[in-house]
Amino acid sequence: MKKISVIILSYKQEQFIEKAIRGVYTQKGNHPIELIICDDCSPDKTDEVIQKTILNAPQNITVKYFSHPQNLGSTPNFYFALKQVTGKYLSFCEGDDYWFDENKLQIQYNFLEAHPDYSMCFHNVINISPDPIINNTPFSKIENRDYSTLEIYNNWLVHTTSVFMKTEALQNDAVKKTLVKTDLLYFDTILYMANSLNGKIRGLAETMTAYRRHEVGLSHGINYKRDLRHNQLDQIIGDYYGNKIRESANWQIFSRSRIALSACLKNGQFILALKHLKWILKKKGNLKIYLIKKIK
Incomplete structure (x- = not known):
């Protein structure tokens, strides 16, 4: 089986980070997993929770934990994490989100292995929020079909927790020429679009992960x-x-x-x-x- 790299970025997420990590631990398939956790100098107990949780990682998971002594910022932290990746495939989970389907990685792995002309697949995600109007609603409606770069750009369709991609896309021209500024916002959109240079992008109808929507989120509110x-x-x-x-x-x-x-x-x-x-x-x-x- 080919190695899968998983990136978890964290900052001030002591309440959520353990669940994010354990969502990776529960994945079936016994794939060799490289779990890259990058905490951006959290001032709370995030580091303490991470240190405790990674002590009992499953045997098939190698944890690479980086606790930055100084705050880099969300985008530089993301760039740093990408440089640590050595797997054939790459998946993500923000420190306050989580995976709840234990077959997530296996389903997406199987799809890309069976369809070599595809570079990335993603799936449905559920919103988790204290607001009852938003809670348990779909992040977006993803169908079992191909998605164009223009669709991905024009519509907020792809959530970070749903992405499973070939890491070869990290070396393509789009990544090298667009992921260059350290103060970019929503930097992940660029990465998802870049996959189109390496192959097709597929949506999967399964709902397998959760997006926590709360006031400290990067995209919350008007600013x-x-x-x-x-x-x-x-x-x-x-x-x-x-x-x-x-x-x-x-x-x-x-x-x-x-x-x-x-x-x-x-x-x-x-x-x-x-x-x-x-x-x-x-x-x-x-x-x-x-x-x-x-x-x-």
Whole structure:
């Protein structure tokens, strides 16, 4: 059996990290697993929980634990983890999320082994939230079919916990040219799209992992300063892929900054408003599209 690498990134997740790790421990199939855990200098007891939990790892799992003495930030921590990967395949679980299907890795392993023309597969994920309206709802609706790069970019479809990919994609041109900035936001989207250079991408209808949605999450709530980083990500993606993806990226940047500009002016955040105005002027070609949509 080929080795599977699993990356778990953690920061201030003492309440959740043990469940994330044990979701990997319970996987059936007896694959050789390289479990890479990178804690980004958590100020709470995350490190203590990790140290205790990795003491009883199953025999088929080799744990590579890195506890950073200084906080790197989410993106540099991710880049660091990717450099530790030595497996044929790669999967992920954020420190506050978890896998609950013990056959997850086996199902995805079997698919990629049986379909060498595919580079990645992903599946349905359930939301876990204190909000009863969100709790136990699907993260997105994934069907048993192929997904295009444009679909993955335009729609928030692929959750980190669901990804299973060939690690050869880490060496392709898209990764080398787009995963370059240390302050990128939603850096995982770039990685998922990059797999399209190595093969097709498949969605699986099974629901096998959980996404915790809470206030400390990276994507929680409205944050117009964070939106500037999102614009930077979209710019890099649009520049690399071009064509329809570039058109979509330009529109998303324009729309996001238009909304942010209005809100920042109302809130008296004039410096932040100016930064968004600069993005709007860069994408001013979308103004005509916006006006036509508004009239309709």
